[in-house]
Amino acid sequence: MCAACGIPTHLADAEALAPTEAQPAAPPSEAHPVPAAAEAQPAAPPPPRFAALRNRDCRPYLFGAALAMMADNIEHVITYWVLWQTFHSPALTGFQVISHWVPFLLLSMWFGSLADRYDCRRIIQAAQVLFMAVSATWGVLFLTHSLHMWEACVLLVLHGLAGSLWGPGEQLMLHDFVGPGELPSAVRLNATFRSLGVLFGPVVGSALLLGLGPTAGIFANIAFYLPLTLFLFRTRFTGHTRDRHSRPRVGVLESVRVLREIGANRTLVSMIILGGLGSFFVGSSLQSSMPIFAHDLGAGSAGTAYGVLLFANGAGGVVGGIVLEATGWVKPHVPAAVLSTAVYGLTSLSFALTGSYPLALGLLLVGGVANLASMSIGQTVVQLIAPAADRGRVLGVYAMSANGLRAGSGFTVGLLGAAIGVHTSLGFSAGALCVGTAAAGLHALRGRRRTTTADAG
Numbered sequence: 001m002c003a004a005c006g007i008p009t010h011l012a013d014a015e016a017l018a019p020t021e022a023q024p025a026a027p028p029s030e031a032h033p034v035p036a037a038a039e040a041q042p043a044a045p046p047p048p049r050f051a052a053l054r055n056r057d058c059r060p061y062l063f064g065a066a067l068a069m070m071a072d073n074i075e076h077v078i079t080y081w082v083l084w085q086t087f088h089s090p091a092l093t094g095f096q097v098i099s100h101w102v103p104f105l106l107l108s109m110w111f112g113s114l115a116d117r118y119d120c121r122r123i124i125q126a127a128q129v130l131f132m133a134v135s136a137t138w139g140v141l142f143l144t145h146s147l148h149m150w151e152a153c154v155l156l157v158l159h160g161l162a163g164s165l166w167g168p169g170e171q172l173m174l175h176d177f178v179g180p181g182e183l184p185s186a187v188r189l190n191a192t193f194r195s196l197g198v199l200f201g202p203v204v205g206s207a208l209l210l211g212l213g214p215t216a217g218i219f220a221n222i223a224f225y226l227p228l229t230l231f232l233f234r235t236r237f238t239g240h241t242r243d244r245h246s247r248p249r250v251g252v253l254e255s256v257r258v259l260r261e262i263g264a265n266r267t268l269v270s271m272i273i274l275g276g277l278g279s280f281f282v283g284s285s286l287q288s289s290m291p292i293f294a295h296d297l298g299a300g301s302a303g304t305a306y307g308v309l310l311f312a313n314g315a316g317g318v319v320g321g322i323v324l325e326a327t328g329w330v331k332p333h334v335p336a337a338v339l340s341t342a343v344y345g346l347t348s349l350s351f352a353l354t355g356s357y358p359l360a361l362g363l364l365l366v367g368g369v370a371n372l373a374s375m376s377i378g379q380t381v382v383q384l385i386a387p388a389a390d391r392g393r394v395l396g397v398y399a400m401s402a403n404g405l406r407a408g409s410g411f412t413v414g415l416l417g418a419a420i421g422v423h424t425s426l427g428f429s430a431g432a433l434c435v436g437t438a439a440a441g442l443h444a445l446r447g448r449r450r451t452t453t454a455d456a457g
Contacts, residue, residue: 049326051178052186057235058177064228065170066193068128071135071224072163073201074208078221079138082214083152092149097284097410099156103164105404109258112168112396113250116389120169120176120239121232127166128229132222134159142215167399168392172239175383175391179242183383184332185325188376192321195372199314248389258393267334267385268394270444271378274341275402277436278374281429282348283409287313292422297357312361316368321376323369330373332380338441340377343370345437349430352423375402 052058076096083092114123134155141147174186208217240247248254262268287310294309323329330336347367354360379398386394409429417425 047182051182052189060231062193064231066197067224068228069194069197070201074205074221077205078214078218100160101407103160108399109396111165112392115168115172115392117247117250120172123169127162128225130162132225135222139219168395171395176237176239184380187380191376195317258390270440271382272401273440275378276405280405280408281433283406285409285413289422312364316365317372320369320372332377334444337377340370340373341437345430345433352426
């Protein structure tokens, strides 16, 4: 039985049997054992805790990705402050969210096609160079006091494009670094390190803004993108060194074929739906609405109490990633993804309804753990069962749902909250997330039962 999807007839793809540096290749007759032989072999020992950090190739990538994600958030802190001080435009504030996530929605599958076809090192470096170019352009415009709204809109879109270009190649690199056996650790730790970047980005960004000013601060931010960019010149991994297949061409017909194959796989469909549900119904709106919740909980819209709420919202992901990696309590399979998504929905619903500040902090922490577990498990399952030749495209579709639909949370919580109140809108949205999660879980369960019945017949 596949540990990822729980389908008895699902077998690991050929690259799972690829030789490692410490193990020579098997003879041709042993390279593709039949299922009966595979079942007769003893189960492989579980990977050690923090396996990806023990990998000397993956470890510097994780640290570099954390710094790059921190730089991403530093840029948000500095530029959003300058844009508000310059234009005082609520419409531009909304466009900041839209421009960041819509490129994921529209282009992730095409960027996944590029990752399937080309060297992922160069794709990620292109994304990092684009990040740096955007930061440098912001700095020049700040320095010359020549910033116009249309220029700001263009730069915000380019920043979003860089993030969506980075995503699929990043996941293929993780798979290439560690292989299928340690992939859950790599995906989980990558999500944890990115959460660290999200958590400390506002802190470092505020320090740069106050200590150096927006112009010098945005120029200094460029340095945080360099470690990952330079490391990718040194590593021999390309995202494809374990490939045993021809690389597909980039084209519309290939993308349509992959979409059809995804639609026929209930497990993939369920994981993609789960990722999209959390993004669409809660997504980024919880953090942007935090001043309202802080005020209603008696903490005020500013000060230490408000900052602690924000910190708890991000710290849950970091704490959760470390705890899950250290204990191995949650395995990367469909029931765990469904359960963790349901917990995220329930904690969000409870947070919307509670009037207790300490309870709200606890709910944010637990919700952060559940959200990280849901996203990392879903991404791992998708990676493990996606066809090797189309992994980038499949991950692109997952990114369209799990990241691109975050733009929708501005409507489900933000705009709806303006009409009926943020507490009520978040409550309805979290309830819809719970119902949708139950439906996605039933969809996956029916697929497993059908496969088991067909296999028994």
